[in-house]
Amino acid sequence: MKLDDAAARLEALGNPTRLAIYRTLVKVGERGIAVGKLQARMGAAASTLSHHLQKLIQVGLVTQERQATTLICRANFPVMSGLVTYLTEECCSEEKSCSANAA
């Protein structure tokens, strides 16, 4: 994962409302949850929720699938897993990518 992609995903998760949305999607798992039900849970305006979801979708953390008139949202687990791997490998110890260290 490139630094800019990681930063975009971290930024998407770095908003309390969006992080709460994402956690809800994680909790409901593979079955997903409709935008409307998510809105009822979060208590935000429909347009606000839609904007937040667009941001999460844009960076690949969330997917949507239409079922008739409703849109089912799901957490995209592999992308989150990749982000955690990035943080672990690139940001948690100096073992990886050691080249030009200097104090």
Next chain:
Amino acid sequence: MKLDDAAARLEALGNPTRLAIYRTLVKVGERGIAVGKLQARMGAAASTLSHHLQKLIQVGLVTQERQATTLICRANFPVMSGLVTYLTEECCSEEKSCSANAA
């Protein structure tokens, strides 16, 4: 870790410049690096870098220690580790914190 703390830390890392700063701090490890040297590496204005560092310090991801006229910056590994743990446990699978799941 509370959701708001996690969100604040994710937001701090969710800026390409700050993520690059943090990665540099990770690379240099425990010995740390002076603000001035960091500035030379990043190529940003001193005041800009200072603001970014303040944000990282504010959320606990970075620490500073004065050595004479220079300030040594270090990655605060335990905090990052806690953030990764939060993401892994709260945002990577539905195994934890299962309570009110519904499609």
Next chain:
DNA sequence: GATATATTTCCAATATTCTAGAAATACCGA
């Protein structure tokens, strides 16, 4: 086609972030 439900897009207001020059502050050595 008409109607109803679900969701997005448009638009705008307010708030926040990002950037950096200039001035101020902190510390040291002579």
Next chain:
DNA sequence: TCGGTATTTCTAGAATATTGGAAATATATC
């Protein structure tokens, strides 16, 4: 105390994010 280096704080402009009401769009059903 003066001068020098290191860094922050002040200030401000431009860009971006957040929020939500209203209108538009998508889909289904009758």
